[in-house]
Amino acid sequence: MQIFLLRRTFGFLATLLAVSLIVFLTMNVLPGDPALTILGLDATEDARAALRAELGLDAPLWQRYVEWILGALRGDFGESYSFGVPVSGLIAERLPLTLSLAAGGMLVTLSLALVLGVAAAANHGRGGDWAVMVLSQLGIAIPAFWLSILLVMLFAVNLRWLPPGGFPGWEEPVLALRSLILPVTALALVQSAVLARVTRSSALEVLRLDFVRTARATGLGRRRILWRHVLPNALVPIVTIVGMQFASVVTGTIVIENVFYLPGLGRLIFQAIANRDLFTVQALVVMFAAVVVTANFLVDIAYVLIDPRLRARLA
């Protein structure tokens, strides 16, 4: 188990380093000069040269990368070219919102999908099953941004129940929560459609197994059988999908934050790429990559915890 953890940690760090190098090189190979983007069409060449010098862009490529890595190891991600403030500050400012969004999205996805999926499996071939299947098919087909627009039209513009976007800050918790309802819903509906299907088919397979028949025969309650026996045994494929979904929920915040004009990391990365803000893009991409890699890592750990057979093999 320790060797397993060590190997995973090493792989994790190597992945992040590779991601940072790829991002750094891509941003430098792609056409686009930060000084030109910042100073615009009317700037003189010597004003641009002065800005490039100020931003440290005249140093050789390798030197800039090494300096960045050394800084990052100390927790200093450099100063944003376009915002003129430390990147770590920019991220700290916006992280809570994106985290709330992702956590909320995941929570709603899980509760909705597990309940609907298990319920559909339990009602196999009947009306409820059919309804879940149709709804999830619909959910898979609808793009998140389009669903967002529909939700806004209905709940913000027509009914006026919820704000169409924006975020008032956590100082006003009620308002803040209200403004997260629609974005979280939009994020979660599409994801739970996928997860509900997986849960349903996985639960159906377990339902066919002998121990379920035994449980039934011993007179256990239907609900107890489903939640205590069927669901835990159906978890392995579900956890795999959840891990992948966590990654797509986090990256999905990029679209959602732009549609609901929320000041999170997703919007920041959008702006930073357009502005050729290298350090900001780099820190954010490395962060998003870290989230994805961590999610995969946690899924692996979860397998071990769920499935005793795997634990035995690793021991």
Add this chain to the structure above:
Amino acid sequence: MTIKPTFLAATIALSAGLCTPALADTVLRIGMQQEPTVLDPTADATASIDGMLAHNVYESLTTVDESGAVLPNLATDWTISEDGLTYTFTLVEGASYHDGTAFDAEDVKFTFDRAMGADSTNPSKGIFEPIDSVEVVDPQTVKITLNRKDAFLLFNLAQGDASIIASESVEANKTTPVGTGPFRFADWTRGDRLVLEKFAEYRDAADVAVDRVEFRFVSDPAAASAALMAGELDAFPGFPAPEMMDQFEADPRFNVVVGSTMGEVILAMNNSKPPFDTLAVRQAVSHAIDRQEIIDGAMYGRAEPIGSFYPPHGPAYVDLIDTYPHDSEKAAALFQEAGVNEEIIIRVPPFPYATRTGEIVQAQLAEAGVKAKVENVEWGFWLDEVYKKKNYHMTVIAHTSPNDLSNFARGADYFYGYQSDEFDTLWNDIKTEADPEARIALEQQAQRFLTENAIHGFLFQLPKLGVYTTNVDGFWANSPVLFAPLAGVTIQ
């Protein structure tokens, strides 16, 4: 299931009750599509910085009115020497910065010396280029000496790039701007909103009707529309989607105002490379384009056609739209005669006006027998490949600076790839002509020159699409400059 709606209603009622503002401040909520990166117009060219802060938070020596005419501002008065080389400005009394420091002639000298300096990163450094020296005569008087006459100096000094800043606060202006204007900076949540408050010690504070201005950043057009419809915003002065104007016009809660900007939208051709280094080919393009079709298709009819590089609302405008009437057959004949048979690449930046125009132009060129391909590129790529390296045949771009006839005198290195001694002389005459009448005549001559030489396809003037709730008043309908003063805006 019956619990849910009641619970929801209760939550909403509760939150609505909790959030009613206690103060009866007049708050103006303005939607903006583009968010600034920094808050210093002397350090970054992003148009929204000027749009929000110039002449609201910062002030300049002069200002302009909605027609573009120069008015006094921090300078109440000025005299120009006989030879046109010395400007003596008398400064306003009793002006102070938002941090409490006083405004005087030293601030003007500091500002200009900084902008003109060798390591200056001012995006409009060029407008200070005619200035030789800035001298403090006394705390209320500044003398500016030029190395050559500059007819646009007073106009240029009104711009955000010439905002008068103080040495005490300059370093922090990027994040906490300090100026002398009617509004002071209050708060900025990046990605969400920027808040200004009325500056109580402003010298004309009595004329400022709004207590608080909130700029909300909504970049997506559908979200912008929803925000207005849901009553989250009072104004969207630069609404991003012309196709949605009908919907607001039909809604009695809104006033729709379609004004003009300084933005000439052109089908730029690379004059330095074949085939567009030949006049006949450029003329063929001018015949091939159908402006009305472009305006209808790309702007939903909401734009004025232009026949040269000058805004239709400007004082020197000449109508040259019919110089090359739309005629696909004639264009085809000209193309054939010139032997144009390669595929033309139209590289368009990611702005809706440009991408839509690119596709229509492609179809119109096809009608004239020329195959074209539209390449949608992102802004950084466009700046690098098209603007800097001139690696393009054609592009679609709006030029939003005022008095930018000078672009054609920027030489062959500029991305137009155009150089003409005749035009250089003409522009030199324009920029040094002090008499407005004579200058207008020269500017008209320049427009005719550009049209006759068909340097680009001149398409339409970028409109300013404003959506306002019926209770706000006083916004500028047109944008003769990048800034938009809010001191005169009222809200009921």
